[in-house]
Amino acid sequence: MxxxxxxxxxxxxxxxxxxxxxxxxxxxxxxxxxxxxxxxxxxxxxxxxxxxxxxxxxxxxxxxxxxxxxxxxxxxxxxxxxxxxxxxxxxxxxxxxxxxxxxxxxxxxxxxxxxxxxxxxxxxxxxxxxxxxxxxxxxxxxxxxxxxxxxxxxxxxxxxxxxxxxxxxxxxxxxxxxxxxxxxxxxxxxxxxxxxxxxxxxxxxxxxxxxxxxxxxxxxxxxDAPDRNSPFNPIDADSQRIAGHLIEFLKHEVARGRLPANLLPLQSGVGNIPNAVLAGLGASGLRDLEAYTEVIQDGMLDLLKSGVLRYASCTGFALSPAANEEFRRNLDFYRSRIVMRTQEISNHPEMVRRLGCIGMNGMIEADLYGNINSTHVMGSSIMNGIGGSGDFARNGFLSIFLSASTAKNGTISSIVPMVSHVDHTEHDVAVIVTEQGLADLRGLSPKQRARAVIAHCAHPDYRDALQDYFDRACRDSYGKHTPHLLPEALSWHQRWLDTGTMQAG
The missing domain is CATH 3.40.1080.10 (Glutaconate Coenzyme A-transferase)
Incomplete structure (x- = not known):
């Protein structure tokens, strides 16, 4: 009524x-x-x-x-x-x-x-x-x-x-x-x-x-109508490996004294890989974690319920049907552990910098020097948008970008000589993770970054081609600080448009 x-x-x-x-x-x-x-x-x-x-x-x-x-x-x-x-x-x-x-x-x-x-x-x-x-x-x-x-x-x-x-x-x-x-x-x-x-x-x-x-x-x-609630896909092997690399890195940072034992407030993008990371954190042995993020998805509810996560601050939910039912059944429990804020506060650079958030976001592709494309396919076709990833990448304590190393059944490499669109410059990117491994780019010069990305993040099907491009660029490029062969820098994308694969014939 x-x-x-x-x-x-x-x-x-x-x-x-x-x-x-x-x-x-x-x-x-x-x-x-x-x-x-x-x-x-x-x-x-x-x-x-x-x-x-x-x-x-x-x-x-x-x-x-x-x-x-x-x-x-x-x-x-x-x-x-x-x-x-x-x-x-x-x-x-x-x-x-x-x-x-x-x-x-x-x-x-x-x-x-x-x-x-x-x-x-x-x-x-x-x-x-x-x-x-x-x-x-x-x-x-x-x-x-x-x-x-x-x-x-x-x-x-x-x-x-x-x-x-x-x-x-x-x-x-x-x-x-x-x-x-x-x-x-x-x-x-x-x-x-x-x-x-x-x-x-x-x-x-x-x-x-x-x-x-x-x-x-x-x-x-x-x-009287429900929110859109789409189920997440089951966590696949690649997502589990990405989560494993990242959690190993975070534990290493704790051991080195660069992070406290309960880390710093976590920001997580939405999707299957971030959900896998959250699931991995639940089994990591880390405790008393905090989240200052835009969106709460299934994995954060699980961490709150298990006591691994102490609280979560957000501006909205992205829950599967099962997680939504769990939330509604136990709303009193979650109301004392979740704070929902206006978007201008949940994403405010002042707060992200002050709290020292650890930003974990997906990407479409990364290039050898750490530039990230998170919005455009082949440089021209929008996928979704930049969202809040830039708010946390530019201002957080750590900016981490996650992706499988290939897409479209291996026809696309997520690691390319030059990204076809730049959303996050190399200056805002600290860590890149694929199922192949993790590249810690902090304190590295452009050429050092390239070597780390090729060695740790590229898929084996594309690693030799990336190394060959980089070696020739170091030898023949106009400048040697950030070596590029301009006629070839975007040729991988054009090859996919022309032939359906980035791999050379």
Missing amino acids: PEQRILHAGLRERVASAAQAAALIRPGETVAMSGFTGSGYPKAVPQALASHIEAAHARGEAFRINLLTGASTAPELDGALAQVDGLAMRMPFQSDPGARQRINAGALDYLDIHLSHVAQHVWFGFYNQIDTAVVEVAAILEDGALVPTTSVGNNKTWLDLAQRVIIEVNQWQPVELLGMHDIYYGTALPPHRRPIPMVRGDERIGQTTLRCDPDKIAAVVLT
Whole structure:
């Protein structure tokens, strides 16, 4: 019943259908929606908006919007709007196949930016004003305060800056989430910024709810629909080997006195390899670990439940169906160990540097000198986006990038002479890990880096070719500091496009 979730009398009177709410959004608007890695996104209004757009197109009318979110969302949002050609611009991160296809076909403008930049850039006025915000909540309290759901993302900024707000109250989201969030309202614009008053990742510096002027809320839509929850693939042998190399390295750093016995706060990207690393940490003997990250996935719940992880700070969840059920069954346990923050705090460079986070992120490819491509296939085709990996790579205590050494059944080498797109320069990369081994690049010159990457990370099928390229580059390149043969540097990518494999015939 609405009364159970909408306790503010005035807002209870604004309950509307998804179609009625979506009709408030006009062509050309900039619309900001909640959602981060498939959690906490609006479920009904985007689909109703897609239907409005489709009908408008059938009448020969132009109707597209500019869409901002926290990060990736789900088929009900990105997928539905992309399918009806309803998006003119999308930022800052996406993972939907339909949206990706339109981006790579040149039909959808995409702004792929660091997640820590999104809120502040909107506050700075770098983009259009936000016309409408559509934000999912678990409940509306008597005073109008909004109980966040399974992600916070940029919701605070959207609610603050939007001219009009539509709230989805999702009855699937547990009201017991109240108390898990820490919404900090102390940020300010330059030149009036103050230090963030937090020195530990588990500190609380804000309030447990979001606030919004009730006069801006034009509609409240009741929903009862789950987050997108995709199961993770079983941990394969390569992922286990990658995890083993990394955990051995971290233990070595502890033994050398460069890391404390409980490491430093961990940041982990989403995917099967990071999940394998988290599983490996559970069996490593390390204890009292901490996490200051963007996303909590299955492996972190396991570490919290086993007591290996003391707390986890995040801005959203990315849980499989089984892990989501575990979370909901034991919400009281997790509420005391998880802090959910706004994206501008979870990814803030000030906090990443202060806490000394260990960043562990995936990559598409690395080159001999440690430059990382984490976003583009063959230099031109976007995969998902940079997300928050750069926030942690540039500012963390350690920046670690992980990948299998080959892709596409061995036809692509993840270690190449020169990356086809640069997201993280060699200056921001400390460690590269594949199933073949680990290259510690700290304190190494470019040529020393190349030797370490070839020896420890390259697949045997490509190692000799990489060594041959490097040897000839050292002999024949224009300069000898970072040797490259420019006519050949990207030839591996072109060979794959031409023949379907990077291996020479």
